[in-house]
Amino acid sequence: MSLLAGIATAVGAMLMGVTLGILSGYYTGWVETVIMRLTDILMAFPYILLAIAIVAGLGPGLRNAMIAIAIVGFPLYTRLVRGSSSPSASASSSKRRRPGEHRLPDPRTAHRAATAFTADRCL
Numbered sequence: 359m360s361l362l363a364g365i366a367t368a369v370g371a372m373l374m375g376v377t378l379g380i381l382s383g384y385y386t387g388w389v390e391t392v393i394m395r396l397t398d399i400l401m402a403f404p405y406i407l408l409a410i411a412i413v414a415g416l417g418p419g420l421r422n423a424m425i426a427i428a429i430v431g432f433p434l435y436t437r438l439v440r441g442s443s444s445p446s447a448s449a450s451s452s453k454r455r456r457p458g459e460h461r462l463p464d465p466r467t468a469h470r471a472a473t474a475f476t477a478d479r480c481l
Contacts, residue, residue, distance in 0.1 A: 363424055370428035375435020382436070383443030394440065397433040405430055 382393040400408065412426035 371431030375432035379439025
């Protein structure tokens with residue numbers, strides 16, 4: 359049960375982080391600013407302290423603990439994906455491309471290490 363909880367929490371954090379990282383990489387401007395400042399705020403607090411505070415607000419239980427840890431864990435992925443996407447590639451590109459073709463990060467790079475790190479913290 360604890361292994362399933364750790365994997366589900368890591369996957370939830372990854373899905374939130376990758377989605378927000380892609381959004382902030384694709385929509386620069388105020389969308390990027392809001393997403394990255396939210397990420398900065400969450401990264402400013404100690405991991406376990408923020409998770410305990412979120413669980414205190416949600417209530418006791420394994421499900422709420424998993425949600426809290428996923429919320430606290432997503433900034434790692436958001437920063438990783440945002441750093442992997444390059445908004446300058448679209449401005450300097452002369453060829454016409456699909457909207458997300460040059461901005462989406464390569465999933466084989468550091469995402470595996472980040473997932474292993476998050477799963478290790480969740481267990």
